[in-house]
Amino acid sequence: MDIKFTILIVALLNFIIGFSVLSRNRKSSINISFALVSFDLGLWAVSMFFYVRPLIFDSEVWIKIVYLFVIGLAVTWTYFFKIFLGVKDKIFPILITLLAPVFVFILTNTDFWVKGVIIKSWGPETILGPAYALFGIYILFAIGWVTYVWIKKLLQSRGIQKMQFIYIFVGTILYSVLATIFDVVIPLRTGDSRFFWVSTYFSLFFVVATAYAIIRYRLMDIRFIAGRTFVYLLSIVSIFGLAFFLMFLNNKLSTPVSINIFAPIATAIGILLFQPIFNFFEQIASKYFYYTFYSYQTVLTNLGRRLTQVLDLDRLSSLIVSTLTNTMKLDRTVILLRESGNGDYRIQKNIGFREENGISLVKDNFLTAWLEKNQMPLVYEELSLIVRDALKKEEKESLEKIRENMKKIEAALCLPLFIENKISGMIVLGNKISGEPYSQQDITLLTTLANQSSIALQNAKLYDQVHDLSENLQEKVDAQTKELKSAYEELKVLDKAKSEFISLASHQLRTPLTAIKGYISMILEGSYGKLPGSASKPLNNVLGSAERLIRIVNDLLNISKIELGKMELNKTPANIEELITACYEEMEHTAESKGLKIIWNKPKSRLPEIEIDKLKISQVISNLIDNAIKYTQKGEVEIKAAKTDSVIRISIKDTGEGLTEEELKMVFEGFTRGAAGIAYWIEGAGLGLYIAKKYVDLHHGKIWVESEGKGKGSAFYIELPIK
Amino acid sequence: MYKILIIEDEKLLSEMYEDKFSQSGFLAVVAKSAEEGLELLKKEKPDLVLLDILLPQENGIQFLKRIKDIPEISKTPVIVFSNYDDPETKKKAFGLGAKDYLIKTNFTPAEVVGKIKNFLDKLDKPLRGA
Numbered sequence: 012m013d014i015k016f017t018i019l020i021v022a023l024l025n026f027i028i029g030f031s032v033l034s035r036n037r038k039s040s041i042n043i044s045f046a047l048v049s050f051d052l053g054l055w056a057v058s059m060f061f062y063v064r065p066l067i068f069d070s071e072v073w074i075k076i077v078y079l080f081v082i083g084l085a086v087t088w089t090y091f092f093k094i095f096l097g098v099k100d101k102i103f104p105i106l107i108t109l110l111a112p113v114f115v116f117i118l119t120n121t122d123f124w125v126k127g128v129i130i131k132s133w134g135p136e137t138i139l140g141p142a143y144a145l146f147g148i149y150i151l152f153a154i155g156w157v158t159y160v161w162i163k164k165l166l167q168s169r170g171i172q173k174m175q176f177i178y179i180f181v182g183t184i185l186y187s188v189l190a191t192i193f194d195v196v197i198p199l200r201t202g203d204s205r206f207f208w209v210s211t212y213f214s215l216f217f218v219v220a221t222a223y224a225i226i227r228y229r230l231m232d233i234r235f236i237a238g239r240t241f242v243y244l245l246s247i248v249s250i251f252g253l254a255f256f257l258m259f260l261n262n263k264l265s266t267p268v269s270i271n272i273f274a275p276i277a278t279a280i281g282i283l284l285f286q287p288i289f290n291f292f293e294q295i296a297s298k299y300f301y302y303t304f305y306s307y308q309t310v311l312t313n314l315g316r317r318l319t320q321v322l323d324l325d326r327l328s329s330l331i332v333s334t335l336t337n338t339m340k341l342d343r344t345v346i347l348l349r350e351s352g353n354g355d356y357r358i359q360k361n362i363g364f365r366e367e368n369g370i371s372l373v374k375d376n377f378l379t380a381w382l383e384k385n386q387m388p389l390v391y392e393e394l395s396l397i398v399r400d401a402l403k404k405e406e407k408e409s410l411e412k413i414r415e416n417m418k419k420i421e422a423a424l425c426l427p428l429f430i431e432n433k434i435s436g437m438i439v440l441g442n443k444i445s446g447e448p449y450s451q452q453d454i455t456l457l458t459t460l461a462n463q464s465s466i467a468l469q470n471a472k473l474y475d476q477v478h479d480l481s482e483n484l485q486e487k488v489d490a491q492t493k494e495l496k497s498a499y500e501e502l503k504v505l506d507k508a509k510s511e512f513i514s515l516a517s518h519q520l521r522t523p524l525t526a527i528k529g530y531i532s533m534i535l536e537g538s539y540g541k542l543p544g545s546a547s548k549p550l551n552n553v554l555g556s557a558e559r560l561i562r563i564v565n566d567l568l569n570i571s572k573i574e575l576g577k578m579e580l581n582k583t584p585a586n587i588e589e590l591i592t593a594c595y596e597e598m599e600h601t602a603e604s605k606g607l608k609i610i611w612n613k614p615k616s617r618l619p620e621i622e623i624d625k626l627k628i629s630q631v632i633s634n635l636i637d638n639a640i641k642y643t644q645k646g647e648v649e650i651k652a653a654k655t656d657s658v659i660r661i662s663i664k665d666t667g668e669g670l671t672e673e674e675l676k677m678v679f680e681g682f683t684r685g686a687a688g689i690a691y692w693i694e695g696a697g698l699g700l701y702i703a704k705k706y707v708d709l710h711h712g713k714i715w716v717e718s719e720g721k722g723k724g725s726a727f728y729i730e731l732p733i734k
Numbered sequence: 735m736y737k738i739l740i741i742e743d744e745k746l747l748s749e750m751y752e753d754k755f756s757q758s759g760f761l762a763v764v765a766k767s768a769e770e771g772l773e774l775l776k777k778e779k780p781d782l783v784l785l786d787i788l789l790p791q792e793n794g795i796q797f798l799k800r801i802k803d804i805p806e807i808s809k810t811p812v813i814v815f816s817n818y819d820d821p822e823t824k825k826k827a828f829g830l831g832a833k834d835y836l837i838k839t840n841f842t843p844a845e846v847v848g849k850i851k852n853f854l855d856k857l858d859k860p861l862r863g864a
Contacts (some may be wrong), residue, residue, distance in 0.1 A: 251842055387735035514820075518788075521817035525838040526746045533750070561839045567821065579821050 017058040018211050025053035027243045028218055033579050038392075043090040051087050055080035056211040063134050071128040075118055078125070078146075081194070083155045091588040092157045092183075096164045096176075103156045107496035110149060121522070133205045137199060138343040147195045182220020189213040194336045246289040252280045265274045277329030290521050314338075315460055318467040328360035328470045331464050335440065336362050339453075345369040348468065349434065350603040352380075356436070357600075359468075363441055366380065368420035372439060377409045379434050388458055389425040390449060391417045426457055428465035435465055435521070480651045483623055510571040517568045521710065528557045566698035573705045580709055587659055587731070589616050590625060591652055602640045608647035609640070618654055621733055629708045629730070634699040635663045635727045643667030646724070657733055660710075664726040678716055679704040736854050737761040739780040741771035741797070742815075743789050747838070754843035758851070768792035772800060775807050781854055784846075785832075787816035787823060788818070795823065798830035812849065844856070 029049025032042050058080060062073035089107045092098070103306055118124045123142035128135045163175050190210040198204040254277045314334045321327045328346045336344045342361025347356040347370065356373045360364065389397075394414040401407040417423070424440040438461060443449075449457075529552045533539065534546065542550070572578045595611045600607040624640060639648040646666030653660050670678060679700050707714040709730055717726035736758050742748040748764045763778050763781040765771035768789050775783060794814060801807050802832035814827045814835045824835050833853065836846065 244736070518818055521837075521839045522744055522747065525817060526744075526750060528839060529747070529750045529754075529843045532844060533754060536844055538753065572821070577821050 014064050015060060016210065018056050018208060021211050021215060022053045022056035022060070022245070023244075025049045025056060025214060027643050029053065029244070030222075040094050041091075044094045045221075047087040048084070049092045051080050051083045052214040052217070055084060057212065059208050059211045065135070069128070070130070070137075074137050075125055078349070079115065081145075081150070082111050082118070084596075085156040086111050089153055089157065092160065095179075095325075096160055098160045100160070107149075107153055107156075113221075114146055114149065124284050131205070135243045136204050136389070137198075137207070143195075144199070146557055147191075147199070150191065150195070150209060154184075154191070157183070177240045179217075182217045185220070186213045186216040186648050189216070213653065223605070234702075242289060245292045246285060249284055249288050253284065254281060268353070314454075315463045318463050321467070322471055322473050322474045324359070324468070325469040326468055331438070332360045332362050335438070339440075340444045341441050342444055345439045346436065346468075347439065348428075348436035348472070349372060351472075359436070364420065364422075364439070369439065371416060371420060372422065372425065373437070375409075375468065378413055378425065381410075381413075382425065382437070383432070383434050386427075386432065386453060388427065388461070388655060389413075390454065392449070393425045403624075408460060424454070424457070426461040428461055428468065430469050431467055434470040435469060438464065507575065510574045512576070512632050514666075517564045517571070521561070522560050524557055528554065528561065531557065563698070566702060567700050570698060570705075573702070578705070578709065580627065582622045582624055585623050585628070586620055586622045587623075587626045587628075587652060587661070588613060589627055591632055591650060591661065594629055595650060596634055597633065598636045598640060601637075605640060607640060607643055607645075609636075610647060610649045612649065612651045614654070616650060616653050616654075618659055619733055621659060621731060623731060624706075624712055628710070631703040631706050631729065632663075633659065634703050635729070638699065639663050639665040639667065639725075639727070643724075654733070659733060661731075662726055664724065666724040669721050669723040669725050670716065672722055675716060675718060679714070735737060735759060735760055736764070736782070736851075737778060737780040738781045738850065739763045739765065739771060739774055739810060741765045741783065741794070742786045742862065743787065744786075750844060751843055751846070754847055755850075758844075758847045758852075760847070766790075768794065768797040775801065775810065776804070779807070780810065781852060782817045783810055783812040784808075784850070785812050787818045787827070795826050796829065798827060800833060802830065811853070812854070816847070831832060 014595050014626065026049065029046040029052075032049070037043070057074050058076040061068070062070050062077055065073055081183040086108055089104045093100075093104050094521060114124075121142070122139075123140040124137035124146065125143075128160060130136075144429050159699045160307045161176065161180050165173065165180070190213045193206055193213070199205065210245070218609035257277055314331070317330065318327065328348075332344045332346055335341060341363075343361075345361040345364045346359040349356055356541060358369050361369050375615075378389070391414070394410065394417070398407055398410045398414060401410055416426075421441055422439045425435050426438040426440065428436040428438065440449075440457075531550055535550055535554065569578070591611065592613075595609070599609055636648065636650065643665045644667070648666075649662075649664045651662045704714050707729055713730040715727065716725055716727050735757075738755055738761060740748055740751055740755070740762055742751065742764065743766050744860060746770075748766070750760070752762045752764055761780075763774055767776050769770060769784070769792060771785070774780075783815070785794045785797060789797075792800075794816065801812070811833045812831065812833045814824075816835070817836075817838045819837050821829055834849075836849070838846075
């Protein structure tokens, strides 16, 4: 096979890559200019093929066409780099563009450039005129300018962009220098242009280097381009295969039909079948490569899923911003969230925007209101159309202001975050580093993502609030517990101080009481001389009062001892019956002198001995008998003792004034006394029952009172455990 | 005749008890502090000490500790006689050899004398007699 046919493969590759890049984004000026360069290179290669293999026309026509595309290449190339590098300088590209028609004119209308073509044994050789040298300078100028701006940009760029620049630059320089050597330098120096056509291969340096930059650094979406290339290649191969098959059939049938009739049929079939075949392969490619075609879309879809798994607001917003920035290759992204109270925005997470720029979009409420009304994202590129179509003058002005602001802060897209049709925040995206605009597909995807994000962010916010609230509550509870604790401690200290005060005061009271009691008793005993008979009664009264006072003080001291926890039991085995008998005998006289009947009903069976503090239990029993006598004016007091399996029960019943329900409840409390105690002058400070209860409690026993009511008598019970 | 040492800082009370003990046929010696009591104890060698607890400077408990270390007087019976009836103090006093712990207000001077007399009469004291 003729090696020169490979030029057509080079041409085909150039077309496919150009077409793929263009179809990826027809609006992007980078894509358009790159496609134009690719197409020019492809056409250049095709015409080069026909120049060396002039199937139709002759080589002189084709060499002129070859040079036409070289002129075209100079122009498209200059513009591609101007756009790709974002060069502001317009003069040089205009100069190149203006000079192009001049060269076209010289090429097509004079023989200053191409004098003629001689067919030699190795192929056609072009006789070049003086204009060709001028054209060489023109081309070198173009290469020189590109190199100059490139180096300038290279120094300013960094990271990925820098690497992309380097690859494409190396490819371009290799291509342009080698092509210049084969097309200009060699023919001019040797007058031999037999390797003229070889330069077409060098266009692949440009194509491959750009492709490498794409693959390695995702300048444009390589998966998409690769997919498209795959679909076109298969489609074309299929069409050619079919054509060759038809040709084969034609030959087999050996019909005398000439090839001139077959060619239009094959062409017609090719044209008719191309679209269905293309669709077929695209479907297959979509089915198996769809997700790889749209790689970042996959990432964003996955992000949507991951959003539901993160509850922490900071982590969530970082996830959204970094995923968007990294996968879509954006230069900047910011999430603004509104405060639930005043609706003010604050920056939740920002990459790339300057703080004041990030927030500047939402300084006035116009954008918020506009987004709320329209319920869709705002794309910078569409803003000029929106401004044009705006009905009201103020709206036009406000939109124009936003457009200017977005341009200034380099924001490309505002994605509103809605919660129940109200804006809860927005994600502002910058431009793609590749310079491509956002496609419709991107926007649909981003809108879905924004909806998912707004819900996830809202949840995270609520979670934060609940978390804060529970933390606050815990703090408050802790603080109050601490307060209560200290109040309790304080009370405990106060209570102790009270008990200690009582103890101390009582001890102090005892000394003068001892003196009063002692001296009176001695006076009564006649220690200080014989008493007149009339003095004995009042002195006995004084002695009684002193005794009473001493009992009160003793009670107080006992209470303070109990409350300070200093009361100790001195337990010994005791016979309760004997204990009661002693108390009974002690009180018998008092009852009888009051005209009361006092009955001690001894138990029929012997009571077991129990471990008790004899002194204290005697005190309790005496106190109860004493009370019964005090509060009974008429009738009797009956004392009983009995045992069950586990306790000994003592009861003291009287026919006295009894107790009201209120008094029943209060009777064992400290510092209380039955109302009867006030109505009648009866000795006793009411502390006796309180102490009695404390003593019985210390013995793990029970003490209680029963009374049918006022005037119906009362019954006091004590139960002491046997073991 | 029994000889008794009363250690009591309250003059009103010490006079009263001194009166009653004297009238009851005792030889009563009074000290106003633990220090004075210790000296009188050594000097007078009484049959019994009636000891108050709440005293100026050294208290009754310290007094009990001091006499334990002095062999010549350590055997003298001591009855604590105080209005201070803190259970711990009571325990300490008994621990240090006190024969009894009486609460002053609960007894008339006559009752106190009776108790002391009973106590001393029960002791086997051939050299001394009423």
